[in-house]
Amino acid sequence: MPVVLRPIQALRLWQQVCLAEVQNELPDLGERQLAILLTIYLDPPPHTVRGLAQKLNVTKPVITRALDRMGALKLVSRHRDDHDRRNVLIRRTVEGALFVERFGDVIVAKAEELPL
DSSP: OOOOOOHHHHHHHHHHHHHHHHHSSSOOOOHHHHHHHHHHHHSOSOEEHHHHHHHHTOOHHHHHHHHHHHHHTTSEEEEEOSSOTTOEEEEEOHHHHHHHHHHHHHHHHHHHTSOO
């Protein structure tokens, strides 16, 4: 069943999710970092720097900088592809999976609070 929101409701939901994320004790991720992280966790692997750059229509250095931050937070890990050493594979981590699951829970909770 599709969720139907008016634009103002969608904006209010996004505002409430953003506020909840800023107010919690966990590290903040920027919009680009979050888009990369969700792509890694929601789209089937394998994920490469090159593939993510193409999908998000950004440069490889943009992906690399975001992965540096997310790697420091243990949300993802990077490894050289054994079959093609030019490729860097991005892998999911337990910490990253828990972060994404918690983020989804926040969205659901804030959506349930929306006035009709």
